[in-house]
Amino acid sequence: MADNKAQLLQACNLALAGDWDQSHKIAQDYSDSTANWIHAVLHKIEGDVWNSKYWYARTHGKKYEDFSDARDELIAIQSSLNQ
Numbered sequence: 735m736a737d738n739k740a741q742l743l744q745a746c747n748l749a750l751a752g753d754w755d756q757s758h759k760i761a762q763d764y765s766d767s768t769a770n771w772i773h774a775v776l777h778k779i780e781g782d783v784w785n786s787k788y789w790y791a792r793t794h795g796k797k798y799e800d801f802s803d804a805r806d807e808l809i810a811i812q813s814s815l816n817q
Contacts, residue, residue: 738763738764738766738769739815741760741763741764742760742761742764742768742769742772742811742815743812743815743816744760745757745760745761745769745772746772746808746809746811746812746815747812748760749772749775749776749779749808750805750808750809754776754779754780757772757776758773758776760772761773761776767792767793767794767796768793768811768814768815770789770790770792770793771789771790771793771796771811772808772811773789774786774787774788774789774790774792774793774796774798775801775804775807775808775811777789778798778804778807779804783798786798
């Protein structure tokens, strides 16, 4: 993840700012579990439950039900990237 940490942080920042399209473009450029987690949250925001759950299944342990608020979840992703 070290190679894409800055890009994934940018994707979180963009999503938090409401630019889901640009965030989505960044997230789908990578295939690690953190990128997949961002991807899952973006589909959750869009209301695409099936697609969101597909991407959660690729996160190695995260679940659609883990967070009820997408903003809190994006902040959790940022925190995990900053560790």
